[in-house]
Amino acid sequence: MVNRDYILRLAEKLGRTLAIVLRLREYNQQEEALLRVDEELLRATGLTSSFLNSLSEETLIQVLSPLGRPNVDAALWAAVLLKAEGEIYQDIGNTTESYYRAVKALHLLLYVHQYEPIEEVEILREDIQMLIHTLDEYTLPVSTRQLLFRYQEHLGFYAQAEDTLFELLEDTPGDKALLQQGRDFYQRLSIRSAPDLAAGNFSPEEIQEGLEQLTRFSN
Template sequence: MVNKDYILRLAEKFGRTLAIVLRLRAYDKHEEALIFIDEELFRTTGLTSSFLNTLDEQTVVEALSPLGRPNIEATLGTALLLKAEGEIYEAKGNTHESYYRYVKALHLLLHLHLHAPIEDAEDIREEMNALIRNLDAFDLPRPTRQLLFAYQEHRGFYATAEDTLFELLESTPRDATLLQQGREFYRRLDLKSDADLAAGNFSREEVQEGREQLQRFE
């Protein structure tokens, strides 16, 4: 189990790095900021930004998981630096480049969440929430949306998790694995108290309605 204090120390370390990026941007030194991010990515991972951005999300995960599990520092650093890079491209009006960096950053953070308590660090949790908001109006790759579903349930956002589940089912309505995940989702919700469900903007009646809707996909 990854120690929470280790995550907090990493958050503080990368916070200092991102503060340098913000200072450069404050003086309109966007190109210098991009160069700095590229250097930090290479120092952290041995990979450049241009190379990372030629890879799909799962390949980036694999590149940062040399022993089959994510290198926590490299994965977290890559995600935060790609997000910062995306913000620069967005500020320059290049939403195409910002989108792909945001997606990679979110995918890495959601994947890392499965292995380390990164949401315990408030700064990292806010970075994740900002990415989710930034990408709300865009389509997400299926693997990223599946990770988002798991994250939303873990955080107790049951209504939004259900929305994500049915968005996935709309695109692949007869996916047996996804249908099983849906059945397990509602079984877990059955075990929640009414107060827990209400905190997740959900109710006992909506659990039953959701299960019935899931059966229609079957």
């Protein structure tokens, strides 16, 4: 695991770069902002924006995880810069390009979150929440929703995690691995206290109801 202080220092560098991009956007210099983002992506990852955006979310993870774990520097730079790039495309009314970059940015942040304490860093925590809100009206890719499910449980948003779980089951019927993840999810919740469950908008009764729903899906 990367040291928390290292993540904080990295976040400061990200913030300084984003401030430059934001200033360009404020002066309606969107083309210059896109060029700056591309330059920073190439510097941080060795890859251009066009190449990164040609990859699926799963392939993008593989490219930025050469040893099966994320290259934290490259992954966080890519995530934050792709988010910024998506916002620039939103400025100029290109919602399609904006959407694809937002999905990749969210996917990367949720992936890195599994390994590193990035939710402790305000700018990164806010980026995740902003991307989730931005993409709320869209159906996310299955792989991204699987990461979102784990993230929601980690934060104690149990009702939201359950909603995501059953959306996934609706879209991938008969997925035995996902059904097992669901059973494991309820097993973990079963040892939570009632106040903890209530804080996540959940209850012991809903655990049993959820398990019964899983049984119906498995049949």
